[in-house]
Amino acid sequence: MKVRQQAFERGVVNGIRIHVMPSKRFKTFAIGAYIGVPLKEETVTAVGLTPFVLRRGTTSLPETIQFRERLDELYGAGFGFDVYKRGDYQIVQFRMDIINDAFVNTTKPLLEQGFQFLGEAITAPVVEQDKFRDKYVQEEKETVRKRLEAIVNDKIRYAQERCVEEMCKDEPYRLHPLGSRDEVKKVESKSLYDTYKWWLEQASIDIYVIGDTDLPTVQSYVEKYFQVQRTQDVAYIRSLSVPQTGEPRYVTDRLDVTQGKLNMGLRTTITYHDDKYPAALLYNGVLGSYPHSKLFINVREKNSLAYYASSRFDGHKGICTIQSGVEFDKIEKASTIIQEQLEVMRQGRIESLELSQTKAMIANQLREIDDSAFEMISFDFNRVLSGRERTTSSLIEELGDVTADEIQTAAATFHLDTIYVLRNREEKK
Amino acid sequence: MNKREYNRIQETLYYERMDNGLDVYVLPKPGFQKTYATFSTRYGSIDNHFKVEGEEPVQVPDGIAHFLEHKMFEEPEGDVFTSFAQQGASANAFTTFDRTVYLFSATDQIEKNITTLIDFVQNPYFSVESVEKEKGIIEQEINMYRDNADWRTYFGLIEAMYQRYPIYIDIAGTVESIQEITRDTLLQCYHTFYHPSNMMLFIVGGVEPEQIFELVRSNQAAKSFPKQGEIERYFDEEPLQVRTARKVTTLPVSMPKCLFGCKEDRPGLEGKALLEHELATRIMLDLMLGSSTKLSQTLYEEGLTSDNIGYEYNCDTNAAFTIIGGETKDPDELIKRVKEAIEVQKKEGFSHEAFERTRNKRIGTYMRLLNSPESIANDFTKHTFRGTDLFDILDVYEHLTLEQINQRLQDHFKWEQLAVSIVEQKTEQ
Numbered sequence: 001m002k003v004r005q006q007a008f009e010r011g012v013v014n015g016i017r018i019h020v021m022p023s024k025r026f027k028t029f030a031i032g033a034y035i036g037v038p039l040k041e042e043t044v045t046a047v048g049l050t051p052f053v054l055r056r057g058t059t060s061l062p063e064t065i066q067f068r069e070r071l072d073e074l075y076g077a078g079f080g081f082d083v084y085k086r087g088d089y090q091i092v093q094f095r096m097d098i099i100n101d102a103f104v105n106t107t108k109p110l111l112e113q114g115f116q117f118l119g120e121a122i123t124a125p126v127v128e129q130d131k132f133r134d135k136y137v138q139e140e141k142e143t144v145r146k147r148l149e150a151i152v153n154d155k156i157r158y159a160q161e162r163c164v165e166e167m168c169k170d171e172p173y174r175l176h177p178l179g180s181r182d183e184v185k186k187v188e189s190k191s192l193y194d195t196y197k198w199w200l201e202q203a204s205i206d207i208y209v210i211g212d213t214d215l216p217t218v219q220s221y222v223e224k225y226f227q228v229q230r231t232q233d234v235a236y237i238r239s240l241s242v243p244q245t246g247e248p249r250y251v252t253d254r255l256d257v258t259q260g261k262l263n264m265g266l267r268t269t270i271t272y273h274d275d276k277y278p279a280a281l282l283y284n285g286v287l288g289s290y291p292h293s294k295l296f297i298n299v300r301e302k303n304s305l306a307y308y309a310s311s312r313f314d315g316h317k318g319i320c321t322i323q324s325g326v327e328f329d330k331i332e333k334a335s336t337i338i339q340e341q342l343e344v345m346r347q348g349r350i351e352s353l354e355l356s357q358t359k360a361m362i363a364n365q366l367r368e369i370d371d372s373a374f375e376m377i378s379f380d381f382n383r384v385l386s387g388r389e390r391t392t393s394s395l396i397e398e399l400g401d402v403t404a405d406e407i408q409t410a411a412a413t414f415h416l417d418t419i420y421v422l423r424n425r426e427e428k429k
Numbered sequence: 430m431n432k433r434e435y436n437r438i439q440e441t442l443y444y445e446r447m448d449n450g451l452d453v454y455v456l457p458k459p460g461f462q463k464t465y466a467t468f469s470t471r472y473g474s475i476d477n478h479f480k481v482e483g484e485e486p487v488q489v490p491d492g493i494a495h496f497l498e499h500k501m502f503e504e505p506e507g508d509v510f511t512s513f514a515q516q517g518a519s520a521n522a523f524t525t526f527d528r529t530v531y532l533f534s535a536t537d538q539i540e541k542n543i544t545t546l547i548d549f550v551q552n553p554y555f556s557v558e559s560v561e562k563e564k565g566i567i568e569q570e571i572n573m574y575r576d577n578a579d580w581r582t583y584f585g586l587i588e589a590m591y592q593r594y595p596i597y598i599d600i601a602g603t604v605e606s607i608q609e610i611t612r613d614t615l616l617q618c619y620h621t622f623y624h625p626s627n628m629m630l631f632i633v634g635g636v637e638p639e640q641i642f643e644l645v646r647s648n649q650a651a652k653s654f655p656k657q658g659e660i661e662r663y664f665d666e667e668p669l670q671v672r673t674a675r676k677v678t679t680l681p682v683s684m685p686k687c688l689f690g691c692k693e694d695r696p697g698l699e700g701k702a703l704l705e706h707e708l709a710t711r712i713m714l715d716l717m718l719g720s721s722t723k724l725s726q727t728l729y730e731e732g733l734t735s736d737n738i739g740y741e742y743n744c745d746t747n748a749a750f751t752i753i754g755g756e757t758k759d760p761d762e763l764i765k766r767v768k769e770a771i772e773v774q775k776k777e778g779f780s781h782e783a784f785e786r787t788r789n790k791r792i793g794t795y796m797r798l799l800n801s802p803e804s805i806a807n808d809f810t811k812h813t814f815r816g817t818d819l820f821d822i823l824d825v826y827e828h829l830t831l832e833q834i835n836q837r838l839q840d841h842f843k844w845e846q847l848a849v850s851i852v853e854q855k856t857e858q
Contacts, residue, residue, distance in 0.1 A: 025461070026800050027438075027796050027800050028797055065721055065726050068719075071721070072721050074793070075796070076794040077793065104792075135730075143735060146756065150682075153578045153579075153682050153683060154577070155576050156573075257681070258572045258576050259569065259572040259573055259576055291508070301508065304562050306569050326569070353511075356515065357514035358514075360514060360516065360517030361517060364537065365519070367536035368463045368534060370462045371462050
């Protein structure tokens with residue numbers, strides 16, 4: 001059964017953009033708040049630390065236990081945040097998931113209670129003598145420090161992050177979204193609170209809601225519970241892509257590992273805003289996003305070299321990364337095979353079956369987005385970030401029209417920039 | 430076609446058993462784009478010693494259920510991923526201790542995809558050469574997990590707890606054990622466990638139940654399966670004591686990871702009694718260790734945990750155990766503090782107020798799960814194979830009493846049945 005494409009209703013309150021999609025399909029209200037600032041060495045660590053401190057308490061629920069108990073009372077409402085990079089921006093995303101009143105007995109609407117909670121968490125933290133509560137800042141600094149140190153624990157992610165860090169060593173994008181361990185040490189309650197106030201005034205802020213409600217209701221909640229002094233909404237500015245020049249760079253790290261990792265980073269001038277974005281998305285799909293893709297078939301199925309071999313495209317930054325886990329003495333062989341596949345893409349050797357499969361897979365993924373409130377929110381946020389108007393169905397249409405020749409044209413813009421290898425330590429004899 | 434209505438959660442489930450014994454369930458989700466289907470066999474890594482009525486008992490190599498899962502994707506005309514990709518479906522599979530699940534999600538060509546799913550799982554096809562080739566891929570999968578500190582800690586705890594019951598055997602087997610696997614042993618396992626009477630099909634999404642049943646009926650009627658007797662699974666009697674009280678593994682990690690838990694005596698419960706036992710224990714653990722408890726908060730504030738302490742409870746008729754912990758700078762201190770707090774709580778019991786709040790939280794969490802077709806299909810299958818019903822959960826939560834929860838606290842934590850698993854950095858000599 002087909003349903004009409006639902007749409008977001010949009011408004012602005014106190015310089016905060018509001019996006020509401022009324023829907024009765026879900027058993028919950030999904031709320032997402034995106035707060036973004038340009039990624040900068042000077043602010044990245046403090047901004048990354050901020051949501052950690054905000055989750056400790058609010059003026060009305062100053063103790064963390066009270067804050068947590070409140071979530072339990074709201075029928076185990078989900079509350080969380082994430083800090084990540086999108087293009088050259090550092091985004092702090094809060095999310096809340098709260099069940100629809102229809103399933104329980106409550107007097108005050110649960111959505112309003114959720115907004116009160118979230119609004120206070122973001123805009124009314126515990127402040128003592130014009131700074132954050134010292135205890136919370138000290139403890140959260142410790143947590144962030146541990147997180148940054150823990151990156152090495154997951155070798156797949158470690159190799160990915162190291163590859164991007166090396167590749168973008170002269171750009172803000174090299175920065176980890178939580179900043180650096182050295183900077184975390186230096187943060188103080190007062191300086192952090194000052195950064196926080198700047199952040200709340202200057203950042204681009206978007207609030208999304210999907211559920212059984214409407215725009216005026218949500219606007220009234222934002223007005224009531226988000227205590228901010230902002231005069232205008234701040235748009236995101238697209239960053240310019242950095243073209244790759246010269247030969248690829250080789251980087252090798254060594255750790256005590258059983259399996260080697262081989263990662264590659266490619267640059268392209270195509271981003272989400274571009275008309276050629278669908279072709280670049282298909283380039284990535286044919287190359288390595290699926291079990292029928294060239295990397296999986298050639299590295300895994302034909303040569304049994306790896307369990308995983310895939311590619312990923314960051315359309316806001318214009319970077320495509322390739323990752324695989326390979327035995328140490330087969331890294332060279334895998335690297336050769338992967339580069340052969342990049343060459344195959346450049347020559348436009350794409351079979352019509354590969355193309356139709358990839359189109360069908362991407363179209364399916366895009367249609368599936370409409371079944372998850374949070375995925376619909378993330379997809380729409382691409383529009384805010386890039387200034388490019390797209391819905392899942394308009395993107396499916398664009399993809400449908402792309403030809404193999406257009407993918408080859410797109411392939412010409414992808415240049416191998418960095419080859420990163422993670423190996424074991426050399427045997428001591 | 431039988432219809433079961435669950436009014437409280439606004440869901441309707443349709444069920445029918447095919448003539449060959451296959452159980453088919455359909456849960457329509459009006460308005461959803463996506464359909465998610467799982468085809469599962471009651472066959473996992475623990476089923477390594479068995480006998481089919483009228484035949485000789487068999488002992489098979491470790492990791493064979495998982496190996497079989499990998500090989501099922503091979504078809505005479507090539508890889509079945511190709512067919513799914515053409516039909517815009519994303520397909521996958523996974524093996525657990527007690528089941529193997531094949532699945533797809535798609536927004537289009539649903540009937541075709543369901544047919545592909547059923548047909549490929551009901552058609553074993555693999556050559557001697559391709560079985561040998563798969564060993565290289567699975568070897569890399571095993572090595573990838575060997576480097577994964579979280580998995581090693583988690584699985585290390587189960588290895589430390591169990592001596593005879595085969596959940597201590599790694600699902601993928603070992604690099605050595607998979608060498609013993611041959612095409613013949615794979616086929617033998619296939620014919621034993623992939624008989625329709627040992628399997629279940631679950632379909633959730635924007636579908637019309639009667640159409641689906643008609644499709645499956647005619648698909649199954651066109652195939653013939655020899656009549657199969659009961660499968661008898663042999664499990665050696667598991668002693669109450671743990672295998673090792675403390676298991677330490679060395680890997681490069683930024684901080685030790687520590688999981689611990691108590692192994693219970695075989696619950697021996699079935700159906701609703703087992704579900705009640707499980708949910709009562711879950712609430713007890715929330716009350717004891719949840720993020721809004723004093724204990725969790727104190728451990729965090731003192732830097733003994735890097736995040737809220739994690740916990741889970743696993744149980745079926747034959748085994749039951751908790752898994753508690755996370756990253757910590759001092760595993761012994763963490764365990765000591767948790768033990769002390771539990772002993773204090775055993776004397777005091779939990780309060781009514783906390784119990785009600787936690788029950789609400791659990792109910793809300795359960796309702797949120799029902800938004801996700803994937804969670805419904807996976808959890809329903811898990812419950813059904815274990816002899817419990819996912820849709821009984823709300824009712825069971827509502828009827829649990831504080832006395833039951835307090836009783837679980839008394840009964841579960843027996844320190845002589847405690848096991849600990851630690852992953853830590855090699856100490857430099």
